Amino acid sequence: MSHSIAVIKGDGIGPEIMDATLRVLDALECGFEYEFVDAGLSALENHGTLIPQASLDAIEKHGIALKGPLTTPIGKGFSSINVQLRRHFDLYANVRPAISFPGTRSRFEDIDMITVRENTEGAYLSDGQEMIDDGNTGISVIKVTRKGSERIVRYAFELAKSSGRKKVTAVHKANIIKTSSGLFLDVAREIASEYPDIEFQEMIVDNACMQLVMNPHQFDVVVTTNLFGDILSDLCAGLVGGLGLAPGANIGERAAIFEAVHGSAPDIAGKKLANPCALLLAAAQMLDHLGMADKGETIRHGIRTVLETRRDMVTPDIGGTGNTDTFAQALVEYIHA
Numbered sequence: 001m002s003h004s005i006a007v008i009k010g011d012g013i014g015p016e017i018m019d020a021t022l023r024v025l026d027a028l029e030c031g032f033e034y035e036f037v038d039a040g041l042s043a044l045e046n047h048g049t050l051i052p053q054a055s056l057d058a059i060e061k062h063g064i065a066l067k068g069p070l071t072t073p074i075g076k077g078f079s080s081i082n083v084q085l086r087r088h089f090d091l092y093a094n095v096r097p098a099i100s101f102p103g104t105r106s107r108f109e110d111i112d113m114i115t116v117r118e119n120t121e122g123a124y125l126s127d128g129q130e131m132i133d134d135g136n137t138g139i140s141v142i143k144v145t146r147k148g149s150e151r152i153v154r155y156a157f158e159l160a161k162s163s164g165r166k167k168v169t170a171v172h173k174a175n176i177i178k179t180s181s182g183l184f185l186d187v188a189r190e191i192a193s194e195y196p197d198i199e200f201q202e203m204i205v206d207n208a209c210m211q212l213v214m215n216p217h218q219f220d221v222v223v224t225t226n227l228f229g230d231i232l233s234d235l236c237a238g239l240v241g242g243l244g245l246a247p248g249a250n251i252g253e254r255a256a257i258f259e260a261v262h263g264s265a266p267d268i269a270g271k272k273l274a275n276p277c278a279l280l281l282a283a284a285q286m287l288d289h290l291g292m293a294d295k296g297e298t299i300r301h302g303i304r305t306v307l308e309t310r311r312d313m314v315t316p317d318i319g320g321t322g323n324t325d326t327f328a329q330a331l332v333e334y335i336h337a
């Protein structure tokens, strides 16, 4: 079955790492049809807006987007495009795998876990922020709903089930934030009872941070609310060597958008120094999502093999002597071998 995909090349290093990623997807013969859509600085120049309506329509039509990093201009009143996309498509699940790769600077080996972060409520409300008392008191509302908790926890369990994972850990602060975090934990317990084959664990967020840095191998899928998920997923990226290898997916009912976690890296743009791994791993997540997990695994295995055996082909940020194009070339050769 062929799939059509909206592709946003992105700003800065975006076009370089996207070209590398599409070369690898083509070598895998995924049968994708691409529609290239405009967003970011080029869209601002051409259409006067960072994310034109035509681009939103294209993402809606295809239901799947592969997205390069976008630059949000500073100090001109622009709100983040990523936040706009999340709100427009109600992308409620932010899914961030953290996988160890050889030859990268990290404290642990053999980490293979996924953080599932609720992406639409919690402490990240546009209308829940208030300054009172002549600007001397700040108030931020935390809102957690049964519906929002149900769909994120169910997403985590379904992900565990479909990817052969064994355990889901719900991270919370229900002992102190009894209303919102308490509701999330109650709902997590209820949903967990529907999945008797998957081990369920609950953990208070402060303990979860300590456990993650002392014994990360005990974790498989972690599901949590927005703010805790934001922090924990970066902590997990740090455990496996930083943002250069961190992919992420934003999943909703109407659309799913796959991207690298890092930004547009203007300092190295155009120099072919950008590591394409994070976007490649996002493409692997996209393949998993589209029912092509074998091809997704080929990308992950290929990256592992190239990092182990072709240091001359990988990018300098992870100690190689190659560039963006040679990295992609090495993966294409691995696929064709």
Ligand code: NAD
Residues within 6 Å of the ligand: 013, 068, 069, 070, 071, 072, 073, 082, 243, 244, 259, 260, 261, 262, 263, 264, 265, 266, 267, 268, 273, 274, 275, 276, 278, 317
């Ligand atoms: P950044 O992630 O772009 O760069 C931080 C550092 O990491 C830089 O030194 C950069 O060279 C390096 N780096 C990042 N990706 C790399 C890669 N693939 N290979 C090698 N080195 C890499 O973060 P920043 O400098 O804070 O942000 C730059 C721009 O990106 C900003 O406009 C920001 O708004 C945007 N941004 C976009 C996204 C997104 O679209 N998802 C995410 C974060 C930041």
